[in-house]
Amino acid sequence: MEFHWSAEDSEFREELLRFMAEHLPDDWEEISKGGPGSDDQATFSREFCALLADRGWLTQSWPKEFGGKDASPWRHAILGEEMWAAGEPRGPQYMNVNWIGPTIMEYGSEEQKALHLPLISRGDVLWCQGFSEPEAGSDLVALRTLAIRDGDFYVVNGSKIWTSYVNHAQYCFLLVRTDPESKRHRGISILLVPMDLPGIEVREIPSVVGDRYFHEVFFSDVRVPVGCRLGPEHEGWNVVAYSLQYERVGAARYARAARMLDALAQYADECGLLDDPTTLEKLGEARAACEASRVLTYRVIDLRAHGSPPTADTNVARVAGTLAERAVADLAMEIYGRDGLEYGSFADSHFRLAMTAGVAVGTTEVNLNLVAGRFLGLPRDS
Amino acid sequence: MNFELDDDQIAILDAVGGLLDRHAGAARAIELAAKAEYDHALEAALCDAGFLGVALADETGSLEAALITESVARAGGVVAVAAAALIAPGLTGKNLPGPIAVARVDPSRPNRSAPIRFAGHARTLLVLDGEHARIVTLETGDAEPTASNYGYPMARLSRAAMERGDDLPVGSGARLARWWRLAIAVEAVGAMGAALDTTVEFVKNRRQFGRAIGSFQAVQHRLAECAVLVEGSRWLAYEAAYADSEQAGVGKDGVCEERAATAAAHATAAAGRVFAETHQLTGAMGFTREHDLHVWSMRLQALRVELDGVSGQRRAVALARWGRSH
Numbered sequence: 001m002e003f004h005w006s007a008e009d010s011e012f013r014e015e016l017l018r019f020m021a022e023h024l025p026d027d028w029e030e031i032s033k034g035g036p037g038s039d040d041q042a043t044f045s046r047e048f049c050a051l052l053a054d055r056g057w058l059t060q061s062w063p064k065e066f067g068g069k070d071a072s073p074w075r076h077a078i079l080g081e082e083m084w085a086a087g088e089p090r091g092p093q094y095m096n097v098n099w100i101g102p103t104i105m106e107y108g109s110e111e112q113k114a115l116h117l118p119l120i121s122r123g124d125v126l127w128c129q130g131f132s133e134p135e136a137g138s139d140l141v142a143l144r145t146l147a148i149r150d151g152d153f154y155v156v157n158g159s160k161i162w163t164s165y166v167n168h169a170q171y172c173f174l175l176v177r178t179d180p181e182s183k184r185h186r187g188i189s190i191l192l193v194p195m196d197l198p199g200i201e202v203r204e205i206p207s208v209v210g211d212r213y214f215h216e217v218f219f220s221d222v223r224v225p226v227g228c229r230l231g232p233e234h235e236g237w238n239v240v241a242y243s244l245q246y247e248r249v250g251a252a253r254y255a256r257a258a259r260m261l262d263a264l265a266q267y268a269d270e271c272g273l274l275d276d277p278t279t280l281e282k283l284g285e286a287r288a289a290c291e292a293s294r295v296l297t298y299r300v301i302d303l304r305a306h307g308s309p310p311t312a313d314t315n316v317a318r319v320a321g322t323l324a325e326r327a328v329a330d331l332a333m334e335i336y337g338r339d340g341l342e343y344g345s346f347a348d349s350h351f352r353l354a355m356t357a358g359v360a361v362g363t364t365e366v367n368l369n370l371v372a373g374r375f376l377g378l379p380r381d382s
Numbered sequence: 383m384n385f386e387l388d389d390d391q392i393a394i395l396d397a398v399g400g401l402l403d404r405h406a407g408a409a410r411a412i413e414l415a416a417k418a419e420y421d422h423a424l425e426a427a428l429c430d431a432g433f434l435g436v437a438l439a440d441e442t443g444s445l446e447a448a449l450i451t452e453s454v455a456r457a458g459g460v461v462a463v464a465a466a467a468l469i470a471p472g473l474t475g476k477n478l479p480g481p482i483a484v485a486r487v488d489p490s491r492p493n494r495s496a497p498i499r500f501a502g503h504a505r506t507l508l509v510l511d512g513e514h515a516r517i518v519t520l521e522t523g524d525a526e527p528t529a530s531n532y533g534y535p536m537a538r539l540s541r542a543a544m545e546r547g548d549d550l551p552v553g554s555g556a557r558l559a560r561w562w563r564l565a566i567a568v569e570a571v572g573a574m575g576a577a578l579d580t581t582v583e584f585v586k587n588r589r590q591f592g593r594a595i596g597s598f599q600a601v602q603h604r605l606a607e608c609a610v611l612v613e614g615s616r617w618l619a620y621e622a623a624y625a626d627s628e629q630a631g632v633g634k635d636g637v638c639e640e641r642a643a644t645a646a647a648h649a650t651a652a653a654g655r656v657f658a659e660t661h662q663l664t665g666a667m668g669f670t671r672e673h674d675l676h677v678w679s680m681r682l683q684a685l686r687v688e689l690d691g692v693s694g695q696r697r698a699v700a701l702a703r704w705g706r707s708h
Contacts, residue, residue, distance in 0.1 A: 001391065001445060002384040003624040009383075074383055265704040274704060277697060284696030287703060288648040292614030295621055299613075302385035319610045371609055372602035376582050379597045 005074075013078050016057070020086060023051055032087025033349040035210060036094065042126060042168040045091025049123025052079075052090070059097050059121040066105055066113065067121040073304045077252070077297075085255040092127065092165035096120040098250030100127050100173055103243040104192075107231035112192065116171075128166040130174035130193070130217060131240075133159060138363050140175070141184045141237065145219060147176035147191060154178065154191065154229070156199075156222040166202050166215045169195050173243075179234050189236040192228045199223070209352050245310035247361055253321050254293035257328040260350050261286055264332050267346075273335065282334070286327040293317065293324035312374035315367040322357040322364055329354035385617070390441065391449060398433055398450050402457040408674035411458035411533075415677075418527065418535045420503035421460040425480055428454070428463065434480070437471035444468060444637065448568045448623035452616075455572025458677040460535070462500040464565035468623075469508060472561035472637060473515060473554065478506045483520075484562055486510040486689065487544055495539045497528040499684060502537030508558060509544050515554035518547040533681035560642045562689055563698065567619040567645035570685045574612045574649070574656045577678040581605065581660040584667070584675075595663070604659045611652035618645040640702035647695035653682040654692065 005013070025031070031040045052058040061076035062068025080098070083090050090097075101120045104112055119125040136142040145158025156176060166172070172193045179187030193200075199222035205214040231239040265274070265283050273279040296317040303313060332347040333340045340347030358364040372378045387395070405424045414421055428434050428450075437447040447467040454463040465482035483504035485495055501507070502525045507518040524543035530536045582605060585596030595601055622641035657679050661668050668675045686692060 001387060001620060001624065003621040005383065262704075265700070269704065274700075274706070277693075280697040280700040281693045282696075283704065284643070284647055284699030285651070287699050288618075288644050288651070288696065291644045292611075292618055292648050295617035296610075296614050298383060299385055299617055302383060305383075306386060313613075316610050316613050319607070320614050323610070365603070368603045368606040369599070371606035372599075375609055376602075376605055377586075378582065378602050378605065379586060379594050381593060381597045 005078075009074060009078060012075060013082065016079065016082050019051075019055070020082065020089070023048065024086065024089060028087070028089070032089070033344055035213070035353055036088045036091045037165045037167075037213060038210075039167070039212065041088070041091045042165065043091075044089065045093050045126070046124055048089045049091075049093045051123075053121060053123040058090075058123050059101065062097075062101065062105070062117075062121065066101075066117045073301050077301045080250070080252040081255040084252040085259040087256065088251075090123075092168070093120075093123060093125075094251060095129065095165075095247070096125065096127055099243045099246035102246055103173075103239060104230065106242060107190075107239050109227070111227060112230065116192065125170055126165060126168045127171050127173060128163050128169035128195070128217075130160040130163060130172045132162045134161050137162075138366050140240070141188070143175055143177060143188065145174075145176045146180055147178050147189065147224065148180065149178065149226070150223075152226050153223040154226060156191070156193070156219040156224055158219050160217045160219075161205070161214075163202075163215045163217050164213060166195075166217055167204075167212055171195060172217070173230075175236065175240060178229075178236075182234065185237040187234045188240070189233050190230040190239050191224050192230050193222070193224050194228075197222050197224065209356055242310075244362065245314055251361075252297065253357065254290050254297060254324050257325045257354070258287075258290040258294070260332065260346075261290060261328045263346070264328070264335055268335055271335075279335070282331050286324070286331050289320075289324040289327040293320040296320045312370050315370040316375060318361070318367050319364055319371065325354040325357040387449075391446060394433075394436070394442070394446055395449060395453060397431070398428075398453050401427055401431055401433070402453060402459065406454065406457035406459040408458050408677045411460055411677045412671060412674075414460045414535075415533070418502075418529075419460070420481060420500065420535055422481075422503075424459050425461045425463075425466070428461065429466075429480070434463070434466045435471075435477055437467060438475070438477065444472065444564075444625045445620060445623045447471070448564070448619060451565065451568045452572040452575075452619075455569045455678075455681075456576045458576070458674075462504065464569050465500075465508065468565045468568070469558070469561045470506070472564075473508060473550075473558050474517065478517065480505065482506045482508060483539075484508045484510070484558075484565075485539060485544060487512070487541075491541070493541055494526065495541070495544060497530060497536040497538055499534040499536055499688075501525045501539050502527045502535055507539070507543070509547070510555050510558045510562070511544075511549070513552045513555045514549040515558040516544075516547045516549055518543060530684075531680055532684040533677065534684055536684075556639070559689065559698075560637050560639050563646035563695065564619070564622050564637055564642040566685050566688055566695075567615065567642070567649040568623065570646075570649040570653045570682060571612065571616045571619050573678040573681045573685070574608075574615065574653060577656055577660045577675060577682065578605065578608055578612055580673075580675050580678070581663055581668075584664050584673075588665075601663055604663065608652070608656050608659050611648070611655055615645065615649035615652050618648050621645070640699065643695055643698035643702050646689075647692065647699050650686045650692045650695050653686050657682045 060069040060071040147154035178189040199220045201218040329351045336347035436442040470478040481504045483501040509516040525537035622645040
């Protein structure tokens, strides 16, 4: 075991920080308050990701054959940490490099790889994720959106819900049922759907999380070319499972929480609260939660670096991440008090981003099920 | 970064595991606890095999000492292994004669201390007294054994004994506190791991309502949440124990103040949760001396209250990270 960064990795982090100091605009803090899916941030992401791509950083951990540099997963983790800590200037494009690209590399046709991977590694494309449906949330395999084969096309009908980043997306990573008679895991396929096809309608679902955060996406007789199917027909569930392993710890949300906590401690200091034992105690508790989330995420990255198949360590890390984010958000509200109630204030912005942590990317309960079954070996039913 | 054990670490863990299979375990801990005895035979075996000296050996260091300490805690060993393998070498740069107890001067107690783990059997006492640490050779009559159900032999020490001996230089107090926090974290991780394992086995086998109780989601989620806390504590403790001179934040004293406090804060808080859940889920059986759980669970309480307890560990995290001197 070695818990230190190599000189090259440390150098990369420093270079990255210098780059960010130079290229993030003066009003970045204000822009970043809206979260990765806000209009400003999504728009800025095209400019910023292109700069990252120019330096070869955006997809450096991808294989050389797909435009990467074969850099270790640690390099990508450092990038993710610094991006999230700064409020994610990659906007929604973090999803592209974290899991959409790798899933296309693993399961995509030559045409799909040739089309999508260069777009992603240039930093010039926005995706959304069509997983949840009104009747298929945590129980994702209950999905009902149908894609019926008609010659060289699938005709898609149904709807997706809670979709983020959709208002700017050019493509949707869409889960559909291609076999209408099928149940559960069988009969599911994945379509990489251009969002400009006729028959796709997007409606915002107003929420307390923020503007343009959730959307519903309706598909009415949308004709999607068969060539857009990712992986085998009816056997798409394995592809989903593969992508989820990358997705669940893709966003370094602990890094954002830790940065917010540092800012919160500074504010507490300015208010004279660092002499108060109770405040110190709560700050220390939240810091420990952030650090636990960090080391557990590192554990997952380390397994990946060693070429290990996915394990339930991913779910352990995800649960810890949610605990960390909540600890910091709750404390931010407590320390700021009523000032935190103003929309867009420091505490409010962080609180709203954190409130989805236990629900987004698979609920805490689903993750705990997987920890119980796969990590602890507890029986399903016996 | 590399989270995998290297070949040498695997060999050390195999060797200490074999030794613990022969000399330690829950049955041995229960037998010794009934007589409030110390496991001098286990300490001698660990010492003879070189396991207490790895922190200062050429090819190994404090991480290996932490791995050994965790293994001994997992095996319920009734020995002051953390003080011998981690704290004393960290504080003084050498191994001291064992058994070793660790105590802090509490100005509000002018006559005798609160119960201290291993103090009734210790030859050497490490004292934390404000900015200073002291090394005291204990004498007959210094300690007054205390009856306790909390998994370790305990005794109160006279104030006179705690004030004997020469102060180490200013700063030695903080140094002792750092290594002590790390030791608490590592011991808690070992005890929590064993408590959780034994509870998982219990709920897999215990059947009620026609099924294993471990198949109920209400049971599974609570144990899964414990696993998240224990795993987080474990990696934080290893990271804190990894003292690399080139690593940012690690002073020449080897262990980083913030990391040691963070590991201790997370582990002692987790210990409270693990205690509550493991006892809840093992029902009345878990309270008996017939079942092994108490060997580890009761120790978790002792570890939780050491050195100002969970709240003290958390304040130490905040002060190390954001305190005025930084």
